[in-house]
Amino acid sequence: MDADDAKYVCGLTPQSLEKAKKELNEDPKQRIGAVQTLRKWIKQQPHLTCRTDTQFLLTILRRSKFSQLVARELIENMLTMKTKYPNLMSNLDLKEPAFRTMLDAGVIVYCPKKDHEGRSLVIIRPGKVPDMDDPNFGHHVEVRMGLAIGELRRHLDENITVNGIMLMFDFTGATMKQMTKRNSEERKIHSKIWQDCTPERVKAFIFYNPGPILEFFLTTVKQFMKKKNQERIQIHETMESLYKVIPMEFWPTEYLPDDYNGPSAGSVSEITAYWKKVISEESNRKYVLEASHEKYKIDEKKMPKKQDAIPQESFRKLAID
Incomplete structure (x- = not known):
């Protein structure tokens, strides 16, 4: 288990946890396993430089209703726009x-x-x-x-x-x-x-x-x-x-x-x-600067060919809100 995963302590209130289970498909027993699956995928992508800390990946998964496919798409979208528009999304400094x-x-x-x-x-x-x-x-x-x-x-x-x-x-x-x-x-x-x-x-x-x-x-x-x-x-x-x-x-x-x-x-x-x-x-300033650092981006030149991608059919397709 990743050291960051081992340190994670869920901070959800009982009400939030119940909502996460019901609306976001979060299973506390499978939570870290889902994080590890998404982290493994990120590390296998030569074109992505992305955060892999537990809190970030959980945030992505919750936003994606724990669909690995949707989580991947969110990460790809996020890093693509961040690379294209660093003036809007990179190196965010709370002291601006x-x-x-x-x-x-x-x-x-x-x-x-x-x-x-x-x-x-x-x-x-x-x-x-x-x-x-x-x-x-x-x-x-x-x-x-x-x-x-x-x-x-x-x-x-x-x-x-x-x-x-x-x-x-x-x-x-x-x-x-x-x-x-x-x-x-x-x-x-x-x-x-x-x-x-x-x-x-x-x-x-x-x-x-x-x-x-x-x-x-x-x-x-x-x-x-x-x-x-x-x-x-x-x-x-x-x-x-x-x-x-x-x-x-x-x-x-x-x-x-x-x-x-x-x-x-x-x-x-x-x-x-x-x-x-x-x-x-x-x-807090250091956290946001690191989270939005320009190093987290996408390199289109290293993007795998479509035929090398894992078939979408292997993932749940969900309507995300």
Whole structure:
């Protein structure tokens, strides 16, 4: 047994473990065996330079519902895009100045509480971006920051991969100029990365207060989303409508009525202060830098011929969500 496998201790809560068994086909007795099978395949691929640590491989397998075939495809997709777009996916450094500035501005808010299904809420507020004309705060920064902190969150809490996240886009204050800053090819690339090249399981796409931006989204962005993700889109014009989906206690105080006195996720400034502290820890920075290192890539010149590949029929084919 690999030394890393021997050290692994499952960090799933009883609720998450039950969901992993039921929804992701995870069998605790076969878990390490599945990791070893995937690791062996990676090491046999001359064109891949890929992480093989237990936690990473488990994340991939859970995202793939423990289908070895789908896990392989996810790794191939991830490394192909990472090799092609290193400016978006490689050498992610939590000390990048733009990350701290975006956190301070409240562009991305990682809410600490999880709902009754174990899902965490991430609020994205494009209207808070400091200056979209500044190259330091373009959409590429949002992608890099999302990938970096997403990688760190899954590292710190493996329940996230099992239960997934809810993305809430708060368009308050956003302008059409901001939305059109990203061209069609960039939207296609970014959608490909989020849907096919990360272990993230997005269980809901919530659009709040979209106004005229909604029509723009439906005609330019939705076309790049897979059908399953299109079906997860929710549109809300009021917070009262959102409270029916996500109870008040999970929202930052800025999203709650003035006369509300119950539990909450804390203020945006408090949440931001917490994440600034987390990303400032050198151990976390080193982890993300290593996990996203440019050495992990694909070499197309060394790619085996198709006839040398293992027949797909030997693997389970699953509908992955």
